[in-house]
Amino acid sequence: MEEFVCLARYTEVYRGPEGSGTVDARCEGRLSRVEKRTDPAVNLLVFTKEPCECRNHVADVREHYNSATVDPARIYLRKNLAEKLSPLDFPGLCRLFAEEGRFALWELDPGQPEKKAYPYKKRDEGSFGTEPETYVELSGELREKYGELLPFFQNMIIKDMLPLFYGEDASRKPLLRKILADIDDDILCGTGCIYEDVLLKILSLKYGEDVEEKLVYRSGKLKYQNLTVFPLKEIPFVVSEIKQVKGRFNISGHVLLPLEHSEIEYYCMDNRNRRYKLTLEDEEGICFLGEILHRRKRFLVEFPAGKKPAGIRFMYCYRGMYQARVRMEFTEALGMVPDTRHNFRMQDGYLWKTEKRILFAAPLQLRTRIKLFFTFPWKSFTI
Numbered sequence: 001m002e003e004f005v006c007l008a009r010y011t012e013v014y015r016g017p018e019g020s021g022t023v024d025a026r027c028e029g030r031l032s033r034v035e036k037r038t039d040p041a042v043n044l045l046v047f048t049k050e051p052c053e054c055r056n057h058v059a060d061v062r063e064h065y066n067s068a069t070v071d072p073a074r075i076y077l078r079k080n081l082a083e084k085l086s087p088l089d090f091p092g093l094c095r096l097f098a099e100e101g102r103f104a105l106w107e108l109d110p111g112q113p114e115k116k117a118y119p120y121k122k123r124d125e126g127s128f129g130t131e132p133e134t135y136v137e138l139s140g141e142l143r144e145k146y147g148e149l150l151p152f153f154q155n156m157i158i159k160d161m162l163p164l165f166y167g168e169d170a171s172r173k174p175l176l177r178k179i180l181a182d183i184d185d186d187i188l189c190g191t192g193c194i195y196e197d198v199l200l201k202i203l204s205l206k207y208g209e210d211v212e213e214k215l216v217y218r219s220g221k222l223k224y225q226n227l228t229v230f231p232l233k234e235i236p237f238v239v240s241e242i243k244q245v246k247g248r249f250n251i252s253g254h255v256l257l258p259l260e261h262s263e264i265e266y267y268c269m270d271n272r273n274r275r276y277k278l279t280l281e282d283e284e285g286i287c288f289l290g291e292i293l294h295r296r297k298r299f300l301v302e303f304p305a306g307k308k309p310a311g312i313r314f315m316y317c318y319r320g321m322y323q324a325r326v327r328m329e330f331t332e333a334l335g336m337v338p339d340t341r342h343n344f345r346m347q348d349g350y351l352w353k354t355e356k357r358i359l360f361a362a363p364l365q366l367r368t369r370i371k372l373f374f375t376f377p378w379k380s381f382t383i
Contacts, residue, residue, distance in 0.1 A: 004035055004045050004076035011072050011088040016126020024073045026108060031076060034106050044096070044103035045076040052105045059105040061097055065151035065187070067105055068097075070160045071125050074108075090128035090160050091138050094153055098145060123192050125159045132175045135161060139182050154183045159193055165202065170290035173205060180206040185227050196230045196258035197295040201288045203229070212259055217318050232264065236327040237299060237314045239334065239359070244305055244348045249361060251312065252300045253331070254283060260295065263319045266326070268301045271311035271358070276303050278314075305350075309362035325357040 006023045008014075014021045027047050038045060039058055046059070048067055054060075059067050069075065072088065077096070086092070097103065135157055143149050157179070164176060180188075180202065188194065188202060203211040203224065211229075215222045221231045240253040257266065257280075268276040283296040303312055317323040330336040336345050336354060344353040346364055353360045 003079050004031060004038075005079045005082045007072035007075045007077060007082070007088060007093070010082060010085050011128070013087075013089055014070075014072055014126060014128050016071060017124045021071065021073055021126055027074065027076075030106065030108055034104075038104045038106075042100075042102055042104045043078045043081055044100045046103050046105050047074045047076075047108045048105060049108055051110075052107050054105055057104055057106055058102055060102050061150055061152040062101075062146075064105065065155050066190075067103075068152045068155035068159070069125060070128065070156055090130040090156075091134060093128075094138060094142065094156060097152070097156075098142060122195055125193060127160045127163045129163075130160055132161070132164065132172060132179060135179045136175070139179070149182050151184060151187055154187045155191060158183055158188060158191055162193060165198065165288055166286060168287055168290050173289055176289075177205055177208070185225070189227060189229055196235060196256060197293050198286075198288060199229065200258055201291070201293070205289075212261065215259075217322070220322075220324050230258070232316055232318075232326070233324050234327050236329040238329045238331060239336075240331045242334065242345075242347060242352060244350075247305055248302050249305050249312075250300065250302050251359070252298065255280075255297050255299050256295060257297055258295050265317045265320075267315055267317070268303070268312055269315055270303055270313075271309075271360075276301055276312070305361070307363055309360060311358045311360045313358045328354060328357055328359060330354070 006027065008021055008023050011021075030047060031045070034057075035045070037057075039056065042058060046067060046069060048069070050066070052059075054064055054067075070090065070093065072093070075093075077085075088096075139149050139153075139157070142153050161176075161179065164172065183206075185203070188199065188206075194202065200211050211224055215224055215229065217223075220233050221228045223229060235256055235258070237255045238253045239251055241251070243250050266280075267278050270276065279300040280297045281300075282294050283298050285292045285294045285296065287293075301312065303310070314326040314328060315323055316326055328338065330338075334345060336343055336352070338354045338357075343355065344351060346352070349364050351360075351362045351364050353362075
């Protein structure tokens with residue numbers, strides 16, 4: 001069996017987030033354990049962070065579109081074929097998948113629980129810096145081969161072209177709209193790379209109308225043309241600081257509130273259902289084809305610190321009728337991970353704990369200290 005080599009060795013034009021685009025030691029180690037178990041008839045191998053849902057670890061471009069990636073550090077090719085490659089660009093990568101049709105798919109960290117991001121963020125798979133005209137030509141070529149632009153290649157194209165939207169050049173809008181016309185809405189909403197405020201702008205560009213005005217609220221989700229665009233409850237408030245000031249708790253952080261004009265109100269409530277004002281300030285915005293988006297916010301909530309346990313939760317209310325708790329996350333500096341055994345922290349004489357999207361604060365008594373000492377390793381918390 002021929003050995004596999006990483007495609008990151010054959011491209012210099014790919015640019016991605018820090019740590020991507022170069023040969024990954026984890027992939028190399030995983031390769032040494034799986035290459036002998038890979039079907040000899042398969043020439044391409046892809047590592048994924050998600051569980052593999054294909055028989056015998058063999059995927060097909062006609063079916064497994066969620067496995068599409070543009071990161072060459074996660075893609076391996078048999079050495080005898082790789083030696084014939086010219087410097088790899090995005091069209092070359094798509095043609096390679098189209099020519100092979102099938103590829104081996106292996107989970108990078110099998111059996112590991114899903115790790116929550118610090119803070120909540122979308123995946124950034126990077127880009128080859130492809131020009132818009134090239135996507136149009138490539139789409140025509142792939143459509144001629146398959147009779148349609150397969151969702152697999154739609155997924156690859158939107159991931160690679162995403163940086164084009166974060167620019168000041170609005171003159172590209174007509175060409176980008178033409179490319180978007182070939183990409184299904186469920187691919188745009190499910191790619192895992194597009195933040196919600198940018199997603200609304202992309203859909204608005206595609207359809208030539210303000211999509212936000214057409215959104216319909218259904219059971220905590222916002223839908224457009226009967227397709228779920230995003231669930232309101234899952235866009236988290238990310239807490240970055242907890243401190244006590246003059247007998248009050250100050251909880252601050254950042255949040256993405258994607259809607260500019262809506263009937264949705266955000267606020268806080270404590271465990272006695274008392275309501276607290278949520279102060280919001282604009283963070284530095286991002287540019288979408290010349291338009292500055294101001295939906296990234298800094299938040300601050302203050303509530304009294306007392307001798308009794310208290311809890312706070314972030315809420316939204318739609319049209320004064322429908323309300324729900326919003327997801328809460330914490331930055332890495334706080335060391336709190338919801339829904340795990342590391343969901344607590346001790347600070348300023350209080351035990352802070354998060355459960356069911358509620359942040360509890362309880363005065364730290366001797367009995368609590370003793371219980372925590374025997375329950376968790378001492379080094380796992382700080383008093």
